[in-house]
Amino acid sequence: MWWRDGVVYQVYPRSFADASGDGVGDLAGLTARLGHIAGLGADAIWLTPFQRSPQADHGYDVSDYTDVDPLFGDLADFDALVARAHDLGLRVITDLVPNHCSDRHPLFQAALAGDPSARARFHFAAEPNNWPSVFGGPAWTQVADGSWYLHLYAPEQPDWNWRDPRTAPFFDDVIRFWLDRGVDGLRIDVAHGLFKTAGLPSLPPGTIPEPGRLRGNPHACDQPETIDIYRRWRRIIEGYDPPRALIGEVNLDPHRAARYVGDDRLHQSFAFAFLVAPWSAAAWRDTATRLLAHRPVTWVVENHDVTRTATRYGNPARARAALLTILGLPGAAYLYQGQEYSLPEADVPAGARQDPAWRRSGFSRDGRRVPLPWPDGFSPPGAAPPWLPVPPGWAAHLTSPTLPLTREAVTVRRHLRLSPDDPVTLTVDHDDRLLAERPTFTLAVAMGATPVPLPPGDLLLTSGPLTPDGHLPPDTAAWLRP
Numbered sequence: 001m002w003w004r005d006g007v008v009y010q011v012y013p014r015s016f017a018d019a020s021g022d023g024v025g026d027l028a029g030l031t032a033r034l035g036h037i038a039g040l041g042a043d044a045i046w047l048t049p050f051q052r053s054p055q056a057d058h059g060y061d062v063s064d065y066t067d068v069d070p071l072f073g074d075l076a077d078f079d080a081l082v083a084r085a086h087d088l089g090l091r092v093i094t095d096l097v098p099n100h101c102s103d104r105h106p107l108f109q110a111a112l113a114g115d116p117s118a119r120a121r122f123h124f125a126a127e128p129n130n131w132p133s134v135f136g137g138p139a140w141t142q143v144a145d146g147s148w149y150l151h152l153y154a155p156e157q158p159d160w161n162w163r164d165p166r167t168a169p170f171f172d173d174v175i176r177f178w179l180d181r182g183v184d185g186l187r188i189d190v191a192h193g194l195f196k197t198a199g200l201p202s203l204p205p206g207t208i209p210e211p212g213r214l215r216g217n218p219h220a221c222d223q224p225e226t227i228d229i230y231r232r233w234r235r236i237i238e239g240y241d242p243p244r245a246l247i248g249e250v251n252l253d254p255h256r257a258a259r260y261v262g263d264d265r266l267h268q269s270f271a272f273a274f275l276v277a278p279w280s281a282a283a284w285r286d287t288a289t290r291l292l293a294h295r296p297v298t299w300v301v302e303n304h305d306v307t308r309t310a311t312r313y314g315n316p317a318r319a320r321a322a323l324l325t326i327l328g329l330p331g332a333a334y335l336y337q338g339q340e341y342s343l344p345e346a347d348v349p350a351g352a353r354q355d356p357a358w359r360r361s362g363f364s365r366d367g368r369r370v371p372l373p374w375p376d377g378f379s380p381p382g383a384a385p386p387w388l389p390v391p392p393g394w395a396a397h398l399t400s401p402t403l404p405l406t407r408e409a410v411t412v413r414r415h416l417r418l419s420p421d422d423p424v425t426l427t428v429d430h431d432d433r434l435l436a437e438r439p440t441f442t443l444a445v446a447m448g449a450t451p452v453p454l455p456p457g458d459l460l461l462t463s464g465p466l467t468p469d470g471h472l473p474p475d476t477a478a479w480l481r482p
Helices: 027-032 034-040 075-087 106-112 167-180 224-237 254-260 281-292 316-328 356-361 394-399 402-416
Strands: 007-011 044-047 064-068 091-096 140-142 148-150 185-188 245-248 332-336 425-429 433-438 441-446 458-462 476-481
Touching (some): 007 034, 027 034, 044 185, 064 167, 075 091, 167 224, 254 281, 281 425, 281 433, 316 332, 316 402, 316 433, 402 458
Parallel strands (some): 044 091, 091 185
Antiparallel strands (some): 425 433, 433 441, 441 476
């Protein structure tokens, strides 16, 4: 199926393209530029949330799961987007946010008003436990009557109570709504969350959860009942033709994330390990080895939550080598908008930052969410300023050699018709040369300080020019046919 080895392009709608002129990207702007994504050779697009929301966490606080937020358009705009994407051969994956909703959701508003039935659909308590929020500070907020509600992220994002028997049927209907509109897959936010340990016990004294990671709190995620929900959803989507995909944001160690994937549950879970791996051949070898032990694998080095690779790895050359690496490993590859230009992390002034995590913990994700610098502009002439300030000279990145490299790499990848099930031998030699060898394909990456020889084979593609004597320079990747 297409999701096993497809190239998926992630769209952050508010920063992709603005058609209305209000300075915020929208669905019509995305539809108008789908040709760019199709021109990269992508198989699918993944849209982060565009559903109705107060935008406290830029869409990940949903107040109506079956409507489009007016900021991005309406359902007719979404239908037009799906139709145009399908005309171009692109599948459409949309985000589903089942762990939490917006505090403006009608059911939570009823809970705040004291309705006991509505309160049972969330986590209210007379006294809070000691759980921290992923965004910093406590995971509990007190309401007017003195009780507290749980929010593992921002206070504006109360967690659903998945032990309430009404929650699962509610989301069944949401899933059917979007599949009926032609959506080809769902990316499930915080897919390892949902259920919490019954009784919401406090963490043992002295426990320090991993900052910014839900997985550091074993009572708040990875409960056994969660996988049963994905079995339920798998039964739903298998009633649709053509086949649809369930892709989980399961931010756990690979061996635990693998439990969420199978013939009767999720089709894929994101592999996050490369997002935190340093620029080191040994680290990448070990990371890839762990991930390949639990196929199917999704490869990703950028998304809307992590520092862009040109900045994280130190230079655009490494960003290009990383791009060629994830496209050269067996499995699906996810690219983030702007990655095809090797955009760096933008320095957003403190006074202009909008990330709710910035207000609570001093950590901001705004630098990777700055609007794209299209040749004819992010917005139409005379539009309002973009929602985040665009750095001076941002459009100069459009001349990056990463764009033609991306197009060529995806084309070569498709022509080779490599199997996502290929056996892979991963080794490090020759001063930090990483090799990933498959039966009919070899990936080589020079991750040290000196040029390294190419392995035997016919050279197909490199992320940068070779040295005059035909060696692979530092921070460069190559594809070869043995």
